[in-house]
Amino acid sequence: MSTESGPPRRSEFRESEYRESESHAPERDRRVRVLSALADPARLAVVDALVLGDRAPGELAATLGIGSNLLAHHLHVLEEAGVVVRSRSEADRRRGYVRLVPGALDGVLPGAAEVVAPRVVFVCTANSARSQLAAAVWGDASAVPTASGGTRPAERVHPGAAAAARRHGLRLAGARPHRLADVVAPGDLLVSVCDSADAELTRSGAAHVHWSIPDPVPRGTDAAFDEAFDAVAERIEHLAPTVHLPGSTA
16 A cells, blocks of 8 residues: 555545634624625615714615614614614714614625715814814825814814824814814815714705714813724724725726
């Protein structure tokens, strides 16, 4: 009988492939759950509506043309699959928001649709913390110009926001709050980062994207401002690659 060692037998290849397949099983199972949750036109439409920002359930129901009970069912399925989460508005506890879980669609679906805009303008009520941090992060992440404004601007940028920016290697030196009406221009992509500003923009009929970011000012701690910084940075990481200047090649 020959004792020479030859190439692995076909069964050995199969065992190796099986072991590799088993190591990927958790991620494959996650993809199956997500794809199963999305295998419904209404639920896929919900995800499409949330790609850029958060939406109130009432807005989703109106967009989809379905009743609140049916929407609640679809949101429950998406939550169970780890695709969306729900939260309460800081401005009005009766109002809620639905948002995509960051990374939930990674490796499952194509990325967000391309957005063309000459500038991205971040909005909060006072323009003293979250919108200032968002503009600073955006300026470091994208070549698309940015600005920020407030619906009711404060007199100065909050020191906690300036300190948080410094801790993350950015500067708000010289920044000051501006009234949104004095900043916004036609074609700007508006991104509200506070629930009160979202409510005001919604009432005014202004087209915008909303990110429900908790206000760090009431807590006033370094941790609160760092959490706000991290929240806007996470959102910007996903949005920035999809936004391009008019006439640019993506």
